[in-house]
Amino acid sequence: MQRDEGKDIANFRVIIIGSQFVGKSTFCEKLAIDCQWNLDLIYKLGYSLYKRDDILKDHMVQVEILNTLGYERYKKKLLEYIERCDGIILMYDITEEASFDEIKIWIDEVQEHHQRPLARLLLGNKNDLDDEREVSYEEGRQFGEKFKGKFLEVSAQKSDGIAHAYRVLLLEMILKKVKGDDVIERK
Numbered sequence: 001m002q003r004d005e006g007k008d009i010a011n012f013r014v015i016i017i018g019s020q021f022v023g024k025s026t027f028c029e030k031l032a033i034d035c036q037w038n039l040d041l042i043y044k045l046g047y048s049l050y051k052r053d054d055i056l057k058d059h060m061v062q063v064e065i066l067n068t069l070g071y072e073r074y075k076k077k078l079l080e081y082i083e084r085c086d087g088i089i090l091m092y093d094i095t096e097e098a099s100f101d102e103i104k105i106w107i108d109e110v111q112e113h114h115q116r117p118l119a120r121l122l123l124g125n126k127n128d129l130d131d132e133r134e135v136s137y138e139e140g141r142q143f144g145e146k147f148k149g150k151f152l153e154v155s156a157q158k159s160d161g162i163a164h165a166y167r168v169l170l171l172e173m174i175l176k177k178v179k180g181d182d183v184i185e186r187k
């Protein structure tokens with residue numbers, strides 16, 4: 001962390017990954033509205049970047065969220081980018097088992113390649129569509145444990161759980177930055 005006018009400044013980089021149409025962009029857009037983000041939004045080929053300054057207790061927190069497109073061809077680039085991230089959100093659609101299978105592959109990739117402390121959040125989206133559910137809450141929870149991360153179900157479209165999910169990730173990132181992965185995992 002750097003110091004500025006007596007305040008700590010922490011910079012956090014977050015990436016959100018998931019198959020096409022799971023709701024990544026909806027999540028980012030709703031997050032921006034719910035948390036009243038004054039967004040500095042940059043669109044580039046293959047991703048969009050959201051930036052935000054926060055004050056959490058006495059800490060200045062600068063957060064960047066990289067929202068990716070669910071295309072296989074970006075995978076290698078994304079793996080390289082994850083290496084520079086402090087937080088990762090893996091998102092699947094609870095009504096589409098294939099999107100959950102895709103996330104299982106990502107979980108293995110992240111476990112295998114990532115070296116630095118990384119706050120991890122597994123999100124099952126579209127839980128407003130419970131009648132069409134293909135992935136149970138329990139399956140999601142188990143893979144959240146395998147991922148060594150937090151697990152939540154949300155509805156991006158209904159803004160249900162979005163601000164809470166962001167806060168959970170932010171707190172995890174702060175803990176990891178202060179204490180590192182080892183301390184967290186020993187708990």
Ligand SMILES: Nc1nc2c(ncn2[C@@H]2O[C@H](COP(=O)(O)OP(=O)(O)OP(=O)(O)O)[C@@H](O)[C@H]2O)c(=O)[nH]1
Nearest residue numbers: 019020021022023024025026069070126155156157
């Ligand atoms: N019912 C329901 N629909 C949702 C929810 N979140 C997103 N959707 C819908 O799912 C569709 C895809 O959402 P996007 O946010 O564009 O998905 P994405 O993951 O960004 O997709 P790509 O950018 O193509 O990878 C849209 O029609 C959304 O309105 C949700 O929580 N519930």
Ligand SMILES: [Mg+2]
Nearest residue numbers: 024025068069
């Ligand atoms: Mg999108």
